[in-house]
Amino acid sequence: MTEKKREAPISYRPPEALREEFHARVEKSGLSVSAFITASLFGSVPPRLSRRPAVDQRTVARLLAETALLNARLKDLGEAGADVALLGEAVRDLHEIRAACLLALGRVP
Structure with a gap:
């Protein structure tokens, strides 16, 4: 019996100089990191916002x-x-x- 393995995740590490800005943009968007990257790369609207509030x-x-x-x-x-x-x-x-x-x-x- 063979089990299907999940694909390895794709990871992204922003350059040190852009790390703070990256995290600030993700926080401001209210999306998860994965949804933010997907929306940024493909210009698609995410299916839903994350559960964390996008407020200060x-x-x-x-x-x-x-x-x-x-x-x-x-x-x-x-x-x-x-x-x-x-x-x-x-x-x-x-x-x-x-x-x-x-x-x-x-x-x-």
């Missing part, structure tokens, strides 16, 4: 922290007697922004 996680995390600070400030304004209906709308908007940030980071809100 530090920026989204910072925005998430800032929404928490804004939420606290709005609650303080509500206690000080500001327009409750307007503050309620602002808090709902912040909750939507928070949910979008968590989704962008790949977390369930």
Whole structure:
């Protein structure tokens, strides 16, 4: 009984001077390395994006922290007697922004 062997993978090592740029482009594309190389070589559209988010996680995390600070400030304004209906709308908007940030980071809100 003979077993079929898988073909040897094709590997690519970018030159040392281009390595950082290569990895940055792959990260920005949101694709796996293999899908990025295939799309770059053949100009084809990949079948799907990878599961990792193509966002700057530090920026989204910072925005998430800032929404928490804004939420606290709005609650303080509500206690000080500001327009409750307007503050309620602002808090709902912040909750939507928070949910979008968590989704962008790949977390369930």
